[in-house]
Amino acid sequence: MSSVYDFTVRDIEGQPRSLAEWRGKTLLIVNVASRCGFTPQYKGLETLWQDQRDQGLVVLGFPCDQFGHQEPGDEAEIRNFCSTQYDVTFPMFAKIEVNGEHADPLYKWLKSEGKGILGSESIKWNFTKFLVDADGQVVRRYASTDTPEKIGKDTRARLGG
Numbered sequence: 001m002s003s004v005y006d007f008t009v010r011d012i013e014g015q016p017r018s019l020a021e022w023r024g025k026t027l028l029i030v031n032v033a034s035r036c037g038f039t040p041q042y043k044g045l046e047t048l049w050q051d052q053r054d055q056g057l058v059v060l061g062f063p064c065d066q067f068g069h070q071e072p073g074d075e076a077e078i079r080n081f082c083s084t085q086y087d088v089t090f091p092m093f094a095k096i097e098v099n100g101e102h103a104d105p106l107y108k109w110l111k112s113e114g115k116g117i118l119g120s121e122s123i124k125w126n127f128t129k130f131l132v133d134a135d136g137q138v139v140r141r142y143a144s145t146d147t148p149e150k151i152g153k154d155t156r157a158r159l160g161g
Contacts, residue, residue: 003136004029007106009062010094012075017093019106019136025058026158027132028151029110031098031123032061033070034081038127042086044148048155049090055159056134059090062107064098067126071095098123114141133158 004027005020019027028048033039049059063078065071071078075094082088096104098111099122110130111121129142129151139158142151 004106004109004132004138005136007109009096009104009106012063012079012092012094014075014094017091019060022058022060023136024134025056026134026155027130028057028059028155029106029130029132030059030061031064031096031107031126031128032092033064033067033126034073034078034085036067036070036126038125038144039070041127041148042082042088044152046086046088046090048148048152052152052155052159053090055156057155057159061088061090061092062098062104063092063095064123064126065095066097066099066123070126098128110138110141114138131155131158 005023008016008018011017030045045059048057063071079092082092098107114130115121125144127144130138131140131154133139
């Protein structure tokens with residue numbers, strides 16, 4: 001795979017979606033969870049999406065239950081939680097694994113293209129974020145502790161604002 005646009009993933013409704021749908025956009029791809037200390041970042045991610053989507057930013061949320069069993073629900077429960085608790089309107093996807101032999105191919109690629117501290121590929125926790133440019137290439141990886149507000153400065157700069 002040569003870009004993020006080469007991947008097809010299942011959305012939260014279970015339907016296949018090609019990431020080529022967002023060709024030419026700046027993407028912020030995040031592994032999310034409903035019962036995590038970082039879960040309040042949903043609010044900041046939604047704000048980023050609302051404030052910058054007209055300039056070309058797309059936030060994509062991928063629920064993951066690999067860290068402390070913090071995303072135990074099924075897709076319907078996740079969708080309901082995100083909608084009722086954080087008014088999430090950005091695209092959400094089916095629950096995936098981000099590490100190990102069953103890691104989703106998208107995340108295998110993201111980790112190889114955007115390594116973490118000391119060259120590590122492993123995702124350390126929920127709300128790790130990947131910034132992908134309009135050409136579909138990973139330009140930066142952010143830790144769980146990097147807030148959407150901080151990342152918004154980078155996305156604004158990338159979007160020319």
